[in-house]
Amino acid sequence: AQTVTQSQPEMSVQEAETVTLSCTYDTSESDYYLFWYKQPPSRQMILVIRQEAYKQQNATENRFSVNFQKAAKSFSLKISDSQLGDAAMYFCAYPLTQGGSEKLVFGKGTKLTVNP
């Protein structure tokens, strides 16, 4: 079964510091995408960053970056200079396209608290 695992149900960070959220996944595909989504208390789902597996370079979007280790099937999200507005649920997601299906599989999420 294709799965996405986020092993940290909750994390906390001090404002202005750096935090890393972990995500591992299981796939037999060689070319795929990986996503991190943010869900603030407003309930909106917001794309944070996307990584293409065939690219060796880690994706970066301003203060957000990933550490993508394809062989280890690991896709962690690093948030630098944390801000109060970063407090949210963060979900890792993987699009499963094997066997004729096209399903986006989410991890169970990590709740990030940012302390002032």
Next chain:
Amino acid sequence: NAGVTQTPKFQVLKTGQSMTLQCAQDMNHEYMSWYRQDPGMGLRLIHYSVGAGITDQGEVPNGYNVSRSTTEDFPLRLLSAAPSQTSVYFCASSFRVGQPQHFGDGTRLSIL
């Protein structure tokens, strides 16, 4: 652009009632999907569609029906609501499953 529009935003039902959650997108996206979100469970895929006339089951399809008669609309039907279907429901769309998903604002559904 309106993006992905879900209606209603809140709904309370009694066990056994039926209802339809509406989802519409104006971005000409082929891929549309429905998720439910429960505490500690993340988002779980209910049904998805890769184009008009084509639907398939996700991870938790039981108790839900879908159809896709147009590119724009992808309604989710609960034929006989059960308390276990109390959840927050999200509709999403994109050109392909591998592209970033555009999410609606969600529907909070309570079944008594």
